[in-house]
Amino acid sequence: MKIIIVDDDCLVAAALKTILEVNEDVQVAATGVNGKEACQLYEEYQPDVLLMDIRMKEMDGLEASQKILEKFPKANILLLTTFADDEYIVKALRLGAKGYLLKQDYGSILPAIRAVDSGQTVFGTQITSRLPELLMGKQGFDYGSYDINERELEIIRLIANGCSNKEIAAELFLSEGTVRNYLSSILEKLQLRDRTQVAVFYYQHR
Template sequence: MKIIIVDDDCLVAGALKTILEADPEIEVTSTGSDGKQACQLYRQYRPDILLMDIRMKGMDGLSASAQILGEFPDARILLLTTFSDDEYIVKALRLGAKGYLLKQDYASIPPALRAVYSGQTVFGTEIVSKIPELLQSSEAFDYSSQNISERELDIIRLIANGYSNKEIAAELFLSEGTVRNYLSSILDKLKLRDRTQVAVFYYQHK
């Protein structure tokens, strides 16, 4: 698993590199100090995961994430910060970041990297508990205007409640393959990237 670390605090970047390289499954291919370098390094190395601070001088982590994901939609970006900032949480979710963790929780970073590498989206406990409240919106959304069927809306609701494909299949008496087909259709109709964005979309338009 090849990782790039970008943090404007060289001591933090060094500490993260030391911690991660103690894991035989992780190789830190490069480090950077701002969002501009993050974009350059991503293009150069195409890492499995970009581990990046959000608050940096010059181009910050969110701006860099937006640029990288615009160029490489499948990029896996795990964002770090020193505090839980509501505005950043929402922006990171909307961008399609694969994770958002509090930087001081070093022990959680290696397992979070493995989870993101395996295709999961990871948010720290403090963050997960706040997501539904942060994304609530009073704006009603007409799903039928996007040709979303009642069955697809059921699946959207279950995804937003954290159900896996297997759990959705059991709940709705469908096969997992059928659930995957529905999810692909939902992503296409709503122009979303993954199931995390489906959950974000649901809470934004609830």
């Protein structure tokens, strides 16, 4: 598993590199100190996971995430920060970051990287418990204006509740293939990138 670490604190980056490379299957291909370098390094190495700080000079982690995801929509970006800032969390979710962890929780970093690499979305416990409140938006949103039908709305709700395609299929008595087809339709209609953004969209418009 190839990782890039970007953090403006060189000591933090070095410590993370040491911690991660204790594991034989983890290779830290490069490190950077700002978002501008993150964009350059991602294009050069195209890692399995980009582990990146948010607050950095020249270009912060959120702006870098946006630029990288515009060019590489399937990029796995795990944001690591000392700040559980509400605005940062919401923006990270909207951009399509695959995770948002606090630096203080060093023990969860490697499991989070592995989870993100396997296609999961990961947020620290402190953050997950606050997501519904942070993302709550206006009531009575008209999904019909996006041509979303009742079955698609059911699937959106289940995605927002954290259900996998397999769990959704069991709940709605559908095949996993049918669920994937519905999800593709939902993403196209709402002009979203992935299931994380579907969950964000749902909570924003509840």
